[in-house]
Amino acid sequence: MxxxxxxxxxxxxxxxxxxxxxxxxxxxxxxxxxxxxxxxSPEHNxxxxxxxxxxxxxxxxxxxxxLEVRPxxxxxxxxxxxxxxxxxxxxxxxxxxxxxxxxxxxxxxxTWMETWNGGKLLPRHIEIQTQVQMMVxxxxxxxxxxxxxxxxxxxxAVWVCGEMHYFERAPIPELWAAIETEAKAFFEDVAAGxxxxxxxxxxxxxxxxxxxxPKPGVxxxxxxxxxxxxxxxxxxxxxxxxxxxxxxxxxxxAIKALFKALMGEAEEATLPDGVRVRQRSVERAGYTVKPSRxxxxxxxxxxxxxxxxxxxxxxxxx
Numbered sequence: 018m019x020x021x022x023x024x025x026x027x028x029x030x031x032x033x034x035x036x037x038x039x040x041x042x043x044x045x046x047x048x049x050x051x052x053x054x055x056x057x058s059p060e061h062n063x064x065x066x067x068x069x070x071x072x073x074x075x076x077x078x079x080x081x082x083x084l085e086v087r088p089x090x091x092x093x094x095x096x097x098x099x100x101x102x103x104x105x106x107x108x109x110x111x112x113x114x115x116x117x118x119x120x121x122x123x124x125x126x127x128t129w130m131e132t133w134n135g136g137k138l139l140p141r142h143i144e145i146q147t148q149v150q151m152m153v154x155x156x157x158x159x160x161x162x163x164x165x166x167x168x169x170x171x172x173x174a175v176w177v178c179g180e181m182h183y184f185e186r187a188p189i190p191e192l193w194a195a196i197e198t199e200a201k202a203f204f205e206d207v208a209a210g211x212x213x214x215x216x217x218x219x220x221x222x223x224x225x226x227x228x229x230x231p232k233p234g235v236x237x238x239x240x241x242x243x244x245x246x247x248x249x250x251x252x253x254x255x256x257x258x259x260x261x262x263x264x265x266x267x268x269x270x271a272i273k274a275l276f277k278a279l280m281g282e283a284e285e286a287t288l289p290d291g292v293r294v295r296q297r298s299v300e301r302a303g304y305t306v307k308p309s310r311x312x313x314x315x316x317x318x319x320x321x322x323x324x325x326x327x328x329x330x331x332x333x334x335x
Contacts, residue, residue, distance in 0.1 A: 018103040020094060023050055025101035026200055027094075028149035032142035034199040039142060042221055047203070047212040054224060067122040070176060074120045075106050077181055078174040085109040086118060097156045097164065099200040104150050108172055117150035117171035119143070129177050136182050139173070145196070147171050147186050152193055217278035219270045225277045226312050231296045237283035249288040251275065252316040273314040293317040 019027045026046075032038040033046045041056050048054040072088065079086035087107045094103045108118040121143065123129045132140055154167035173184040206213070215221050239245055255272040258265030276294050280286050286294045296314045 018092060018094060019049075020096070020101050025096045025099055026149075026203070028100070028102035028104075028146045028153070031100065031149050031196060031200070032145040034196070034203055035141075035145065036216075037141040037145060040220065042216045042218055043203075044213050044215045045221055045224055047207060048224065050207045051210055051212050054227070056224060063122075063124055066124070070122050071105060071120050074122065074174055074176045074181070075118070077176075078108070078118065078120070078172070078183070081181060082108070082172070082183070095153055095156055097153045097167075098197075099204055100149055100153055100196070102150045102153050107155075110170070113170050114166070114168075115155060116168045117147060119147050119150065119171065119173045121173065121175045123175060123177045126178060133175070136175075136177075139184055143173060144186070145192070147173055148189060148192055149196065151186070151188055152196065215278035217275035219267070219274045222270070222274045222277065225274065226310075229277070229280075229282045229312075230298050230310070231280075231284040231312060232282050233284055235283045236285045236287065237280055239279065239286045239288050242279075245289050248276075248279075249290055249292040252288060252292050252294050253318045255314070255316050256318055276314055277312065291317075291319045 019030060026034070030038075030041070030046055033041050033043050036043070040058055045054075045056045049056045075086050075088050085108070087109065089104050089106055092103050094101055102117075104117055105120045106118040107115045109115050123133070129135060132138075148171075151168040151171045155165040157165055167188075169188060171186040173186065175182045175184070215225060239248060242248060251272050255269055255276075258269030258272070276286065277296065280294070280296060284296060288294065294314065294316050296312050299311055299313055
């Protein structure tokens with residue numbers, strides 16, 4: 018849960034400072050702090066089931082680890098300096114005192130093997146999230162006018178298709194220092210209204226669509242861009258991915274987001290070797306679905322350019 022006052026970075030938001038978040042980029046985060054742009058992903062079935070399972074996972078962790086677990090029943094948000102968090106629970110050890118307890122639910126073995134390497138690898142964004150929770154500690158558990166202790170340990174409890182797995186964490190001093198440095202620089206940028214530029218990643222696409230509607234007749238010249246030749250090849254690859262949408266859907270979306278970020282409100286971009294990329298707004302009637310507006314991104318690639326010489330000149334990528 019983000020800080021409703023926008024005074025601190027939450028543990029879930031902080032990985033974006035390091036390009037490690039699968040849910041948002043640093044540019045999206047800056048837009049939320051500066052302009053209040055909505056950046057939360059819509060809830061889905063797995064997210065809902067994760068919330069429902071959380072009390073059971075916490076109870077099982079207490080039983081397996083033989084330690085006291087104190088759930089954050091009211092989802093209270095705690096702050097220390099520029100950081101904050103909504104912990105799932107605290108875990109209490111007689112020897113080490115309180116620690117942070119984070120729960121995760123993994124509903125298929127493919128994700129467990131690919132993202133977690135079968136339990137051998139802790140995803141980077143979850144490591145950062147848990148480290149922030151330890152950094153925040155218990156700032157209110159102290160005498161008046163003093164900060165409470167930071168936590169010296171934490172546990173990540175992962176439910177995987179009915180099996181429990183545990184990762185115990187200790188503070189990483191170098192990471193704590195980097196988090197403090199990046200958080201300070203980020204809030205300096207926010208105070209100055211410096212949101213930076215979008216990264217052109219697929220996760221940014223919904224926000225980019227809301228912010229930038231292509232203006233007819235506006236052409237942006239990217240032939241002088243430092244990566245102009247590479248971008249021309251990317252445009253050709255977008256057509257290649259579109260030609261075999263089932264197997265190349267992710268690649269196509271990534272390149273579309275890249276050009277959306279580069280083009281902004283421009284309707285067309287020109288690239289070396291006669292390559293052009295065009296975007297246009299599309300109105301969708303509200304018969305069987307809710308009326309909406311979205312942007313299509315298309316590429317014109319001369320026959321002699323790119324990996325698909327036999328591909329039609331323009332393939333709609335919307």
